[in-house]
Amino acid sequence: MKKVVISLISLLAGATVALTPAAAQASNPLWYHGREPVISEFLHVTGSGTIQLHRGATYSMRCKASIHNGTLQQQGYSQLDPLAITACTTPKPTYPCPRQSKVEVLTRSPNGSWDGYLVAGTPIRDEIERIEIEIHCAGTEFGEDFTGTLTPAVTNTGALKFDAGSGELDSAASPGSHLSLTGSFKLTGATGSHSVKAK
Secondary structure, eight states: OHHHHHHHHHHHHHHHHHHHHHHHHHTSOOEEETTEEOOSSOEEEEEEEEEEEEETTTEEEEEEEEEEEEEEOGGGEEEEOOOEEESOOOOEESOOSOTTSOEEEEEEOTTSSEEEEEEOSSSOEEEEEEEEEEEEETTSSOEEEEEEEEOOEEOTTSEEEEOGGGOOEEESSSTTOEEEEEEEEEEEESSSSOBEEEO
16 A cells, blocks of 8 residues: 555655646747747747937937848747937037037947847836947948847837836946947838737
8 A cells, every 4th residue: 555655655745746847838928929829930029119229328219110031930039130320310419429420329249140039027028139329420430339239118009119128238438337228129021011020
């Protein structure tokens, strides 16, 4: 009788161990296109919206933001073209360039794309790594590079929203100086009319 009880306990313990990885996997956020999770194929997306760039209290400016090509992938990963930032308002209160020079915002990444993965929480966030943004003065060699990781929230409407919890980029030339983003841009599936979400 004791052998039967011991065997039953061992079997239940093994079942618990076997279920643990599956439960952990189920808790990882996934991208959704409509009601369907992105689990096997890439979902091509584009995006557009308005963001604000803030270099501390030195200056801020509002710009249009767009993504011309990107993919949402299984296990909550994303791979986006560096954000195209255009049509910016005049930086205030301080202008970072010579007055005859226009301010340009250049974006890039060492590997050509902004790669991210979903992070569980309230809200769910997309942790995007290896971001590079340069505030450049057109027609000159002057510019300030900011690099690092940002974690915009993923809203229920499928937008990436930059807020106080999204972090800051660090200045390569001026230690202690940072660039933060606020605002949002909405992701849209390149095919079909279903919205993009994360859960």
